[in-house]
Amino acid sequence: MTPAPLLDSIRKPADIRGLAPAELESLAGQMRQRIFEAVSTNGGHLASNLGVVELTIALHYCYDFGPYPGGPDWLMFDVGHQCYPHKMLTGRAGQFGTLRKRGSIAGFPVPEESPYDLFAVGHAGTAISTAVGMARGSQQQGKNNHVVAVVGDASIVNGLAFEGLNNAGTLKRQMLIILNDNGMSISQPQGAFSEYLERVRVSTTYEEFKRFSEKIVHRLPTTVGHAIEHAWDALCSSVKSAMWAGQMFEAMGIKYMGPIDGHDLPGLINFLAEIKHVDKPVVLHVKTQKGNGYEITKNEPTKFHSPAAFRVEGSPLVQNGCRVEINKGTGKNWTTAFADAAIAVAKRDSRVVTLTAAMPDGTGLSKFEKEIPERFIDTGICESHLVAMAAGMAKTGLRPIAAVYSTFIQRAFDQVWQEVALNKLPVIFALDRAGYVGDDGAVHHGFCDLAFLRPLPGMTLIAPTDEAELNRALRLSLKLDTAVAIRYPRDNVPTCNFEEEVLPELREQASGEWELGKSRMLIRHDGEADATLVVYGALAGSVLTAAELLSADGVKVDVVDARFCKPIDGAMLARVLRPGHPVLTVEDHSLENGFGSAVLEYANSHRLPTDQITRLGMPDRMIVHMTRKEQLTEVGLDPAGIVSSVKQAIERAGERSDVAPMPAERYV
Ligand SMILES: Cc1ncc(C[n+]2csc(CCOP(=O)(O)OP(=O)(O)O)c2C)c(N)n1
Ligand SMILES: CC(=O)[C@@H](O)[C@H](O)COP(=O)(O)O
Ligand SMILES: [Mg+2]
Numbered sequence: 001m002t003p004a005p006l007l008d009s010i011r012k013p014a015d016i017r018g019l020a021p022a023e024l025e026s027l028a029g030q031m032r033q034r035i036f037e038a039v040s041t042n043g044g045h046l047a048s049n050l051g052v053v054e055l056t057i058a059l060h061y062c063y064d065f066g067p068y069p070g071g072p073d074w075l076m077f078d079v080g081h082q083c084y085p086h087k088m089l090t091g092r093a094g095q096f097g098t099l100r101k102r103g104s105i106a107g108f109p110v111p112e113e114s115p116y117d118l119f120a121v122g123h124a125g126t127a128i129s130t131a132v133g134m135a136r137g138s139q140q141q142g143k144n145n146h147v148v149a150v151v152g153d154a155s156i157v158n159g160l161a162f163e164g165l166n167n168a169g170t171l172k173r174q175m176l177i178i179l180n181d182n183g184m185s186i187s188q189p190q191g192a193f194s195e196y197l198e199r200v201r202v203s204t205t206y207e208e209f210k211r212f213s214e215k216i217v218h219r220l221p222t223t224v225g226h227a228i229e230h231a232w233d234a235l236c237s238s239v240k241s242a243m244w245a246g247q248m249f250e251a252m253g254i255k256y257m258g259p260i261d262g263h264d265l266p267g268l269i270n271f272l273a274e275i276k277h278v279d280k281p282v283v284l285h286v287k288t289q290k291g292n293g294y295e296i297t298k299n300e301p302t303k304f305h306s307p308a309a310f311r312v313e314g315s316p317l318v319q320n321g322c323r324v325e326i327n328k329g330t331g332k333n334w335t336t337a338f339a340d341a342a343i344a345v346a347k348r349d350s351r352v353v354t355l356t357a358a359m360p361d362g363t364g365l366s367k368f369e370k371e372i373p374e375r376f377i378d379t380g381i382c383e384s385h386l387v388a389m390a391a392g393m394a395k396t397g398l399r400p401i402a403a404v405y406s407t408f409i410q411r412a413f414d415q416v417w418q419e420v421a422l423n424k425l426p427v428i429f430a431l432d433r434a435g436y437v438g439d440d441g442a443v444h445h446g447f448c449d450l451a452f453l454r455p456l457p458g459m460t461l462i463a464p465t466d467e468a469e470l471n472r473a474l475r476l477s478l479k480l481d482t483a484v485a486i487r488y489p490r491d492n493v494p495t496c497n498f499e500e501e502v503l504p505e506l507r508e509q510a511s512g513e514w515e516l517g518k519s520r521m522l523i524r525h526d527g528e529a530d531a532t533l534v535v536y537g538a539l540a541g542s543v544l545t546a547a548e549l550l551s552a553d554g555v556k557v558d559v560v561d562a563r564f565c566k567p568i569d570g571a572m573l574a575r576v577l578r579p580g581h582p583v584l585t586v587e588d589h590s591l592e593n594g595f596g597s598a599v600l601e602y603a604n605s606h607r608l609p610t611d612q613i614t615r616l617g618m619p620d621r622m623i624v625h626m627t628r629k630e631q632l633t634e635v636g637l638d639p640a641g642i643v644s645s646v647k648q649a650i651e652r653a654g655e656r657s658d659v660a661p662m663p664a665e666r667y668v
Helices: 021-042 053-062 084-098 127-140 159-168 192-202 204-218 226-238 246-251 265-275 295-299 334-348 365-371 383-395 406-421 449-453 467-479 506-511 540-552 570-576 595-605 628-634 639-653
Strands: 074-077 147-152 175-181 255-261 281-287 310-314 322-326 352-356 376-378 399-403 428-431 460-462 484-487 520-523 531-536 557-561 564-566 583-590 613-618
Touching: 021 053, 021 084, 021 265, 021 310, 053 084, 053 147, 053 175, 053 265, 074 127, 127 147, 127 159, 127 175, 159 175, 246 255, 246 281, 255 265, 265 281, 334 352, 334 365, 334 399, 334 467, 352 365, 352 383, 365 376, 383 399, 383 406, 406 428, 406 449, 428 467, 449 484, 449 583, 460 467, 467 484, 520 540, 531 540, 531 570, 531 639, 540 557, 540 639, 557 570, 564 595, 570 595, 583 595, 583 639, 595 613, 613 639, 628 639
Parallel strands: 074 147, 147 175, 175 281, 255 281, 352 376, 352 399, 399 428, 428 484, 460 484, 531 557, 531 583, 583 613
Antiparallel strands: 310 322, 460 564, 520 557
């Protein structure tokens, strides 16, 4: 990392309060450079963080966000992907060289990492509610901690954020909501409120506000907050236009101020110092630029929202004379495979519509939108609404494909149950990022979708092993009249085509379409196998590699591709679960109520032997940020780990099953 002496001298927020205005500006420059270098080296969230450098400096300059629980002021981030400047000012600037690497700082706030991080977050819409909770807690205990929540313009439209605003309006004490409005989500923000903010930004009112707020913030008297309240009220009463964004907040009992310039550091400091003493809830609308500071990030905030590591080389190809190559990795990933499969089925079936909750690029649906724009909907960060709307669309005879990360469908669980499953409506859920996600860490792992979907009557649960199977899964799903969830990871699809390369006889078996609840054999030894591996989903590649390694050691294993977790293939289980024969289930899901649990439950209810079943999956503990490969290796889901588990299971097969407890580490 380029030396940044001023930044590297900051050990705690108080260290910036002695800096002169010019020093604060150069601190901002050094922070931007450190952020840019850290993300270009390691990957991470870039544009959002570049946009909040001045805002974060001003907040830490005006408030005393000390280590929790001391405070005395408390700062919450919504989503938390924009926390890098906050981490730099709270003593972690020196660790950005290894951002999101194993053992280094996370890309989101993590209380275990620092007492300056109050909540572990990563899912949008929560900060207002937690801030209201902390404000009420402080008030209940007779204290007066200042509470601040930073919320983005795309996150504030989330239903939970609206619930928070609704309750914040009843607070009889200070609480500051910073609406960080950069006019962007990951892609274009969606919905009426986003359009409203856009109109405010471009309306004459905005210009009036901007001119006036520049006057106010630079000539504030040193009196407490009342002066600014009166001055602001005077301004607002003079504004005739209905464009005023504040009316929505004011109607909810929350004073609205702004928009003010989020890159004007002196102005921000003046303004924040003043409104700190306003003893009622305030929304401060701050206008920022996503990617501010670098041409390539300002001009392409979506591309640089959360890029993988990239290299910037002098070249005329891209703005500002910089050619940027983002390390996209090699091979085709599951996201692209899904997009291609969705386009293929949509071209054959006019009932198909696709939906995303503000993740068109992440889910691959931006590719679908280019091909069939009229059958693509981006709801913004509104997963619950998306699922309920999909149910409504299915009710009319359409076949919605809801592409939502596994971790984000958690937000809409009740709509998956009530609107979709209870009403027996044929919505297809494409759950990307199922399993370990790598650098985003624990907050984003898709670890529990089976756990909450399995109990839903009528739900079909599928996990394809490769791209051809993903296409078959989608085609089968469209033939069913009930809900289906298809899960796949943040990874590349296996390069090997199992039919071609593993078992030629699979060709006739696999080339046919899927039958509901039917698995397939990937490797078969006609009854002479020493053990059987039953894999659910994309870890099939690792399982086949493990089988090859075992075969080299003279160990024969059959490999079953389960394909279905619900309905599970009972005939297959009746074949493989035989007395004394080790069976290992393998899944990229929590061991708690995952695929292996489904196998155990089926075996138990059908009086099949369970004592030789070993379940391999995500253990019941937090796995933090590192690469997905490291995460899988950490928990024994890599080929070597699977080989070792098979050998242990074979060894144990000879012992009495009642004396071989599950290894303790599975339950820590
Ligand atoms: C519930 C949920 N859905 C989707 C996401 C994915 N996501 C992360 S950041 C982001 C956009 C946030 O936009 P905004 O709040 O305006 O912040 P900005 O990046 O513009 O600073 C989205 C959709 C998420 N983190 N949480
Ligand atoms: C902050 C957030 O939730 C998203 O930016 C997420 O980190 C994207 O994840 P992928 O990089 O896996 O698309
Ligand atoms: Mg935004």
